[in-house]
Amino acid sequence: xxxxxxxxxxxxxxxxxxxxxxxxxxxxxxxxxxxxxxxxxxxxxxxxxxxxxxxxxxxxxxxxxxxxxxxxxxxxxxxxxxxxxxxxxxxxxxxxxxxxxxxxxxxxxxxxxxxxxxxxxxxxxxxxxxxxxxxxxxxxxxxxxxxxxxxxxxxxxxxxxxxxxxxxxxxxxxxxxxxxxxxxxxxxxxxxxxxxxxxxxxxxxxxxxxxxxxxxxxxxxxxxxxxxxxxxxxxxxxxxxxxxxxx
Amino acid sequence: xxxxxxxxxxxxxxxxxxxxxxxxxxxxxxxxxxxxxxxxxxxxxxxxxxxxxxxxxxxxxxxxxxxxxxxxxxxxxxxxxxxxxxxxxxxxxxxxxxxxxxxxxxxxxxxxxxxxxxxxxxxxxxxxxxxxxxxxxxxxxxxxxxxxxxxxxxxxxxxxxxxxxxxxxxxxxxxxxxxxxxxxxxxxxxxxxxxxxxxxxxxxxxxxxxxxxxxxxxxxxxxxxxxxxxxxxxxxxxxxxxxxxxxxxxxxxxxxxxxxxxxxxxxxxxxxxxxxxxxxxxxxxxxxxxxxxxxxxxxxxxxxxxxxxxxxxxxxxxxxxxxxxxxxxxxxxxxxxxxxxxxx
Numbered sequence: 001x002x003x004x005x006x007x008x009x010x011x012x013x014x015x016x017x018x019x020x021x022x023x024x025x026x027x028x029x030x031x032x033x034x035x036x037x038x039x040x041x042x043x044x045x046x047x048x049x050x051x052x053x054x055x056x057x058x059x060x061x062x063x064x065x066x067x068x069x070x071x072x073x074x075x076x077x078x079x080x081x082x083x084x085x086x087x088x089x090x091x092x093x094x095x096x097x098x099x100x101x102x103x104x105x106x107x108x109x110x111x112x113x114x115x116x117x118x119x120x121x122x123x124x125x126x127x128x129x130x131x132x133x134x135x136x137x138x139x140x141x142x143x144x145x146x147x148x149x150x151x152x153x154x155x156x157x158x159x160x161x162x163x164x165x166x167x168x169x170x171x172x173x174x175x176x177x178x179x180x181x182x183x184x185x186x187x188x189x190x191x192x193x194x195x196x197x198x199x200x201x202x203x204x205x206x207x208x209x210x211x212x213x214x215x216x217x218x219x220x221x222x223x224x225x226x227x228x229x230x231x232x233x234x235x236x237x238x239x240x241x242x243x244x245x246x247x
Numbered sequence: 248x249x250x251x252x253x254x255x256x257x258x259x260x261x262x263x264x265x266x267x268x269x270x271x272x273x274x275x276x277x278x279x280x281x282x283x284x285x286x287x288x289x290x291x292x293x294x295x296x297x298x299x300x301x302x303x304x305x306x307x308x309x310x311x312x313x314x315x316x317x318x319x320x321x322x323x324x325x326x327x328x329x330x331x332x333x334x335x336x337x338x339x340x341x342x343x344x345x346x347x348x349x350x351x352x353x354x355x356x357x358x359x360x361x362x363x364x365x366x367x368x369x370x371x372x373x374x375x376x377x378x379x380x381x382x383x384x385x386x387x388x389x390x391x392x393x394x395x396x397x398x399x400x401x402x403x404x405x406x407x408x409x410x411x412x413x414x415x416x417x418x419x420x421x422x423x424x425x426x427x428x429x430x431x432x433x434x435x436x437x438x439x440x441x442x443x444x445x446x447x448x449x450x451x452x453x454x455x456x457x458x459x460x461x462x463x464x465x466x467x468x469x470x471x472x473x474x475x476x477x478x479x480x481x482x483x484x485x486x487x488x489x490x491x492x493x494x495x496x497x498x499x500x501x502x503x504x505x506x507x508x509x510x511x512x513x514x515x516x517x518x519x520x521x522x523x524x525x526x527x528x529x530x531x532x533x534x535x536x537x538x539x540x541x542x543x544x545x546x547x548x549x550x551x552x553x554x555x556x557x558x559x560x561x562x563x564x565x566x567x568x569x570x571x572x573x574x575x576x577x578x579x580x581x582x583x584x585x586x587x588x589x590x591x
Contacts, residue, residue: 081352230300
């Protein structure tokens with residue numbers, strides 16, 4: 001099974017072609033150009049480099065969110081254009097799950113965190129559990145947008161009750177490093193450069209099981225999962241709530 | 248022309264610059280085979296205007312469905328398309344990016360040429376759809392919620408901007424005034440309708456002149472004058488006659504648009520004049536231009552209302568002429584919110 005995997009949810013742009021147990025190509029860029037300028041040229045370069053025949057691709061894997069709203073849409077529109085034109089399905093993978101997968105097999109609790117602005121991070125807590133001959137990612141705390149202080153309270157609780165060390169990763173780490181150092185009681189480390197950002201290969205790997213189990217969507221139906229309403233909708237809802245409390 | 252000659256060129260066009268998700272198939276630059284528009288107006292009405300993030304979210308949900316419907320209705324397939332044209336500016340960047348990213352990916356997946364199109368060039372080109380005899384040169388006034396441009400169309404793809412708005416676009420002024428007199432969003436069609444019941448000479452609103460820009464427009468002063476008038480009425484306890492306010496405001500806008508345009512037509516010796524953009528479907532504006540052009544013996548062109556509002560057919564037409572001129576964009580094509588007309 002051959003999969004094109006795409007992530008442009010955060011600061012990195014990443015594209016990979018994975019076939020069963022083989023990563024044929026991966027291209028990661030963390031640079032100031034917009035994803036709109038980098039993502040498709042990266043895939044085009046991979047295509048030329050590995051003589052990729054697009055007709056042999058079985059599915060498009062996409063980091064579905066959370067992440068930068070615009071970044072997510074550039075990735076999603078690209079995936080939808082590819083999948084629509086090639087008439088193949090889309091596999092949606094949580095950005096945080098894909099990020100956590102970089103640390104395959106660790107005994108530690110994995111805490112991916114992405115800068116969500118407004119003093120929050122997009123975050124989750126995962127652990128790896130062994131199932132037959134491989135490790136499966138299991139969610140300990142679901143994908144959320146929350147203040148880093150609240151996250152660290154939760155992480156301290158989980159670390160103590162599960163007696164596990166913590167590994168933090170993601171582009172939220174450099175933003176909140178001081179807070180993490182100040183507030184984390186558990187034993188922790190930060191993932192190193194080669195595994196601390198989204199890598200499309202991990203999304204491709206996670207997608208294979210999903211394709212096999214039929215957990216796919218059509219190009220028509222895919223849309224990002226933002227975990228947050230737009231600002232206009234939030235303000236409207238708050239307005240309705242405030243009005244409601246006057247009655 | 249024979250329907251299936253080898254010379255036929257079919258363009259798939261995609262437009263998502265504001266609050267319409269649209270796709271179309273256009274044959275040989277003049278024949279619209281399909282024109283699908285998913286309008287989001289209802290979604291934005293309660294906010295009193297387009298909310299960019301909500302628009303972008305809706306675009307990504309609808310884009311594939313709209314493109315698929317356009318291909319099906321045209322009785323064609325993606326494989327049978329000669330080039331993919333897409334609006335890449337100006338507009339809301341997040342909204343533009345959805346169409347641009349999808350168009351690029353489809354062009355990449357099918358190995359078809361990609362042609363980026365300027366949104367205003369699309370509006371101007373909408374005039375070619377129903378006027379098969381219209382060819383450049385001509386003068387064109389583009390008036391919409393986001394744009395007010397007086398353009399000299401010298402040739403296909405060759406434009407000189409003679410004037411544009413210094414502040415609010417004409418359509419924006421309509422929206423703001425409509426909100427102030429309680430008509431709601433979108434303001435253009437609502438003011439147009441209510442104004443029919445009113446007296447356009449009831450209130451003397453100002454006709455703005457812009458210094459050092461003969462053909463430039465300014466509508467924020469007019470908008471303020473309307474708001475001041477409403478405030479004064481309220482303070483004096485006088486009744487506000489909404490149809491009169493709407494009609495007098497509309498006439499002030501129309502007078503300025505017509506006068507500037509006709510001055511330019513005379514100065515540049517244009518024989519043909521066209522209007523385009525959402526406000527071009529305003530009945531009062533259309534009537535005023537019809538009368539003035541008839542009087543000055545200038546041929547007057549305008550698209551049907553369905554081609555005045557944002558649509559992809561117009562992008563397919565403009566894309567066709569750009570395609571013929573050799574315009575091709577790469578996979579690094581980006582959305583440019585402030586794209587200038589005539590830039591490549």
